[in-house]
Amino acid sequence: MPDLDICIIGAGIAGLTAATALARRGASVTVLEQAPELREVGAGLQISPNAIRVIDALGLWPRFQQISLASEQVELCDSSARPVARLDLARHRPQDRFRLVHRARLVEMLAEAATSAGAHIRLGQQVTTPPQADLVIGADGVKSRLRPLLNGSETPFFTGQTAWRCLIPAEAGAAPAAQVFMGPGRHLVSYPLAGGLRNIVAVVERQDWREEGWSHPGDPADLRAAFGHFGGPVPGWLARIDQVNLWGLFRHPVAAHWQRPPAEEPAIALIGDAAHPTLPFLAQGAVMAIEDAWILAACLDAAPLPQALARYENxxxxxxxxxxxxxxxxxxxYHLKGPTRAVAHAGLRAVNRLAPTRLIERFAWLYDYDPTAI
Structure with a gap:
């Protein structure tokens, strides 16, 4: 590892986690980021225990605990706010840590960690071709310039869903829970963040949006109109929105090829959204990026470059x-309609009443995974 010169394209969650993990293992790491500064962008993230294990292994848990909130429950409700199911994380998985954090705070923490570990972060860098390095890591997101070098041209398709994302002041005593309100053809997710903020993501099915990306400005009035019939706390939250971003949701295939061996020069590896963009309906986009970063670093530390890259992909x-x-x-x-929706919600209520741990344990394969154990 100390002999490796590694260049990472992208200073997001994937790139900065990789920079920290690699630099701490002795690699010479440079991160190239096209933005002129690491701006206050994005909104809330849910970080599950599979990623917390990496944060802990990097020695960042005390700092992460300061910038995040515990998530104790996931509450599923219908559009009138009638309960459908509750995943009691604190009670049924007490050994695990689920957290809620603002993306900007997480990026800030990771940038500090990467720099402290010896990585060099260079801003305002437009990368059009792979730079010279022993290994170039593509952490440059859904519009990656490195992914086509390994996988050719690909065309994602519009899912017919558009999402709004915004932050509002949180009410006093906000429950430490992620709440999901499900209606026909639409749903809204909200949870509190550290610093007195509340994150809102609202998704609706519509066919008149074709542009990808999550930073397009939207009209709060459109969001209020789309979810005006929702009940419970939703109307009060919507009334406090004065700024919102809008983005179309596109489905991308998981990359067929994640790495290129050094014989083809330079060696390339993809991590995060560059390898596996995902829809935001399982709260695992940032988590997968963190897992990728640790495992790539661990593989590079354990074997020569060609074998390490192949093992990482496998x-x-x-x-x-x-x-x-x-x-x-x-x-x-989340978007079921008509009789199908009624039957599904009735089934969830019955399962939640008779076997309250069953719903959360369906995802044991997800949360029990330990990237640091490879």
């Missing part, structure tokens, strides 16, 4: 494919 691809498909399934389940 370890990550099947798991990420399963996660992406589970997120796709949630997208369908």
């Amino acid at each position: 370890l990550r691809k099947p798991r990420c494919e399963r996660i992406v498909e589970a997120a796709n399934a949630n997208a369908r389940n």
Whole structure:
């Protein structure tokens, strides 16, 4: 590892976690980021215990605990706010740590960690071709410039869903829970963040949006109109929105090829959204990026470059494919209509009443995974 010169394209969660993990193992790491500064962008993230194990292994848990909140429950409700099911994380998985954090705070923490470990972060860098290095890591997101070098040209397809994302002041005593309100053809997710904020993501099925990306400005009035018939706390939250971003949700395939060996020069590896963009319906986008970063670093530390890259792809691809498909399934389940919706919600209520741990244990394969154990 000390002999490796590694260049990472992208200073997001994937790139900065990789920079920290690699630099701490002795690699010479440079991160190239096209933005002129690490701006206050994005909104809330849910970080599950599979990623917390990496944060802990990097020695960042005390700092992460300061910038995040515990998530104790996931509450599923219908559009009138009538309870459908409750996943009691604190009670039924007390050994695990689920957290809620603002993306900007997480990026800030990771940038500090990467720099402290010896990585160099260079901002305002437009990368059009792979730079010279022993290994170039593509952590440059859904519009990655490195992914086509390994996989050719690909065309994602519009899911027919558009999402709004915004932050509002949190009410005093906000419950430490992620709440999901499900209606026909739409749903809204909200949870509190550290610093007195509340994160809101609202998704609706519509066919008149074709642009990808999550930072397009939207009109709060459109969001209020789309969810005006929702009950419970939703009307009060919507009334406090004065700024919102809008983005179309596109489905991308998990990359067929995640790495290129050094014989083809330079060696390339993809991590995060560059390898496996996912719909935001399982709260695993940032988590997968953190898993990728640790496992790539661990593989590089344990074997020569060609074998390490092949092992990384073999370890990550099947798991990420399963996660992406589970997120796709949630997208369908949240938006059920008519009799199908009534039957499904009745079934969830019955399961939640008779076997309250069953719903959360369906995802034991997801949360019990320990990336640091490879």
